Structures are given as C-alpha cells and as structure tokens.
Amino acid sequence: MWQYEKKLQYPVNIKNPNPKLAQIIITQYGGPDGELAASLRYLSQRFSMPYNELKGLLTDIGTYVSKLKAPLSGRF
Amino acid sequence: MTNEQTMMLRRLSSVQFALAELTIFLDTHPNNAEALKMFNMYSEKYERLMTEYQRKYGPIVARDSDGNTDWEWINSPWPWENTKEMRK
Numbered sequence: 001m002w003q004y005e006k007k008l009q010y011p012v013n014i015k016n017p018n019p020k021l022a023q024i025i026i027t028q029y030g031g032p033d034g035e036l037a038a039s040l041r042y043l044s045q046r047f048s049m050p051y052n053e054l055k056g057l058l059t060d061i062g063t064y065v066s067k068l069k070a071p072l073s074g075r076f
Numbered sequence: 077m078t079n080e081q082t083m084m085l086r087r088l089s090s091v092q093f094a095l096a097e098l099t100i101f102l103d104t105h106p107n108n109a110e111a112l113k114m115f116n117m118y119s120e121k122y123e124r125l126m127t128e129y130q131r132k133y134g135p136i137v138a139r140d141s142d143g144n145t146d147w148e149w150i151n152s153p154w155p156w157e158n159t160k161e162m163r164k
Binding site for chain 2: 064
C-alpha cells in the first residue's frame, strides 16, 4: 500500500516555461515504452517472482517510479 | 515559500533520495553492513526532519495532520500551486 506525500521530489521554481521540453519529458515518463508503463509491469510481475531480493527490487523500483508522477503534473 | 522552508524541503528531499537509493541497493545486497549502517543513519535523519518540517509547515502526509482545529490537509498549499498567482 502506498501513501501520498504532499511535496515534490525536489523543490522547483520554473522561471522559463518550456512546453516542448515538457512534452519530451512527459512522453519519456508516461508515453509508449515510458517509465510509468515499465513500473506497472514491475508491480504486476513481482507476484510471480520466486526470489525475495527480486520481489523487493520489483516492488521498490515500481514504487519509486510511480512517485515521479506528481511532480510532473502542472509544473510547466 | 520562504527560503528557510525551501532549504528544509531540499534537505528532506535529499534524505529521502538517499533512503530510496539505499533501499534498492539493499534489496540485492541485503547483508552489506556499510549500506545498512547508512540506511539506519538516514532513517533517523528522516524521522527528525519530517517531525520538524511538519511541525513548522503543516502535514506532508495526511496521517500526520493535526486534527485538533480544522482539516488543514486540504487547505495547506498543494505542491503544484507553489506560485502566488496560482494560489487562491
């Protein structure tokens, strides 16, 4: 189970909004072959993983990437 | 956001990053004594910083809200609203 933290990953102060760059970054994250899609696969595949080290790894990387979503919304 | 608040948030974010990296490292190196020691050190820092930051600036985690007066969780600033123009 996860919990929401009311903070960005790092404090951010955008001085020069750049929508083109924003689109590239958001696509890397949420687009085809994006990090988010990969993290959802990890979170699903951990259930059939027989090794504890890798149950942990799949869970923790999946969790870490899912956390990145909030900072990306509305920052550009 | 004051400078002091930003600095404190930065410190908190650094500690959280260290914990995230150590977590993933320890998953595949569960008996690494040095990593375990670092993890415990940063865990302690994290607890201290969270307590201090939330005491000063309000809840970061809903569960740590002070429910004595009002439900400040919804009324304290949300992370995507950090400019004066965006806040109501």
